[in-house]
Amino acid sequence: MSARTILVTGGAGYVGSHCCKAFARAGWNVVTLDNLSRGHADAVKWGPLVEGDILDAEMLDAVFARYKPDVVGHFAAFAYVGESVQQPEIYYHNNSIGSFTLLDRMRAAGVSKLIFSSTCATYGVPQQLPIDEDHRQWPVNPYGWSKLMVERMLSDYAAAHGLDSVALRYFNAAGCDREGEIGECHDPETHAIPLAIAGALSQDRPFTVFGTDFDTRDGSAVRDYIHVEDLASAHVLAAEWILDRRGFNPFNLGTGQGTTVLEIARAVGKICGVKRPPQIGPRRTGDPPVLIADAAKAHSELGWAPQVSDIETIVRTAVAWHQKSNLVHSG
Numbered sequence: 507m508s509a510r511t512i513l514v515t516g517g518a519g520y521v522g523s524h525c526c527k528a529f530a531r532a533g534w535n536v537v538t539l540d541n542l543s544r545g546h547a548d549a550v551k552w553g554p555l556v557e558g559d560i561l562d563a564e565m566l567d568a569v570f571a572r573y574k575p576d577v578v579g580h581f582a583a584f585a586y587v588g589e590s591v592q593q594p595e596i597y598y599h600n601n602s603i604g605s606f607t608l609l610d611r612m613r614a615a616g617v618s619k620l621i622f623s624s625t626c627a628t629y630g631v632p633q634q635l636p637i638d639e640d641h642r643q644w645p646v647n648p649y650g651w652s653k654l655m656v657e658r659m660l661s662d663y664a665a666a667h668g669l670d671s672v673a674l675r676y677f678n679a680a681g682c683d684r685e686g687e688i689g690e691c692h693d694p695e696t697h698a699i700p701l702a703i704a705g706a707l708s709q710d711r712p713f714t715v716f717g718t719d720f721d722t723r724d725g726s727a728v729r730d731y732i733h734v735e736d737l738a739s740a741h742v743l744a745a746e747w748i749l750d751r752r753g754f755n756p757f758n759l760g761t762g763q764g765t766t767v768l769e770i771a772r773a774v775g776k777i778c779g780v781k782r783p784p785q786i787g788p789r790r791t792g793d794p795p796v797l798i799a800d801a802a803k804a805h806s807e808l809g810w811a812p813q814v815s816d817i818e819t820i821v822r823t824a825v826a827w828h829q830k831s832n833l834v835h836s837g
């Protein structure tokens with residue numbers, strides 16, 4: 507059988523580029539479609555880069571005609587919660603209407619399988635823990651709503667048009683490629699682990715813990731950090747799974763284990779060999795105290811299990827990437 511082809515929207519970004527590598531390793535042909543608004547051309551190493559926007563229907567038609575993908579992996583989106591509160595219009599336009607455009611052109615081209623990057627932000631404030639896929643979805647910011655709207659479209663398109671999909675609801679994506687080929691390069695960076703590393707390794711960017719008055723074991727917020735390589739392996743399994751499955755299928759991706767922000771700061775200090783305590787600041791608006799996944803469904807249906815999501819591996823790979831990318835940028 508000839509190799510399958512996956513079209514990866516957002517493949518020049520953090521999670522998308524790691525998934526491109528995993529698909530290539532698993533024998534898939536990989537084509538990246540990215541407008542480079544927030545991604546990096548040098549992260550596209552496992553197949554061609556088509557520079558284009560998912561809002562451009564004509565370009566999508568040409569890409570589907572040329573590459574005839576078996577599956578679309580849809581990562582392209584804006585993903586800053588704070589920005590989405592300030593500028594909801596760009597989130598509904600890029601994330602919701604962009605995804606609508608993609609689905610519309612997939613239908614026209616007869617491409618009927620899609621893997622979607624969803625998020626635990628679609629659940630909003632947890633009603634119970636751990637969070638399983640049947641948990642109420644009621645986001646608390648426009649980013650989460652812009653993604654939930656896409657899940658709704660996927661569910662309706664599966665029922666009406668036979669467009670079959672998997673929505674992978676990531677908890678906190680973290681860590682970098684263990685071989686150091688790609689990593690996390692957000693600008694601005696808002697995520698806890700890269701900021702804790704920057705704070706440990708440079709005097710002038712101290713890391714601030716947002717709130718130590720939560721009802722948690724040390725007062726700081728708890729998150730379920732999942733290594734980006736474990737996310738990538740789940741995408742490969744999901745793409746193979748959906749080839750002969752029907753409907754709309756959501757799955758949580760997390761470890762089921764929580765880590766506090768102070769524990770992250772300590773792990774970073776230990777791995778960097780630096781003893782600089784973090785600063786303590788007020789809570790960040792809208793942050794839930796605890797988010798932990800119940801990923802039993804991905805385990806049982808996809809046969810997925812995290813392999814490298816212990817905090818030490820997550821932080822060690824992120825530190826290695828930070829050091830490598832700083833060397834490149836300063837030299």
Ligand SMILES: NC(=O)c1ccc[n+]([C@@H]2O[C@H](COP(=O)([O-])OP(=O)(O)OC[C@H]3O[C@@H](n4cnc5c(N)ncnc54)[C@H](O)[C@@H]3O)[C@@H](O)[C@H]2O)c1
Nearest residue numbers: 516518519520521541543544545559560582583623625679
């Ligand atoms: N990073 C996380 O912790 C996390 C958690 C849950 C869900 N997600 C989701 O995973 C996906 C990837 O996140 P990431 O952290 O890798 O983000 P990222 O910003 O690193 O990557 C997104 C990529 O999409 C591209 N893009 C954006 N809009 C586009 C458009 N209109 N057309 C073409 N390309 C476009 C950007 O240039 C970028 O390369 C997103 O859909 C995000 O919502 C991320």
Ligand SMILES: O=c1ccn([C@@H]2O[C@H](COP(=O)(O)OP(=O)(O)O[C@H]3O[C@H](CO)[C@H](O)[C@H](O)[C@H]3O)[C@@H](O)[C@H]2O)c(=O)[nH]1
Nearest residue numbers: 585625626627677696697698701714715716727767790793
């Ligand atoms: O400088 C910082 C940055 C973060 N944090 C804390 O660290 C934890 C993790 O914060 P991140 O910003 O790394 O990630 P979030 O938990 O806010 O993640 C949310 O936003 C992401 C989008 O980038 C994903 O969509 C994810 O699913 C969604 O839960 C939070 O308690 C946050 O308050 C700090 O204490 N200091």
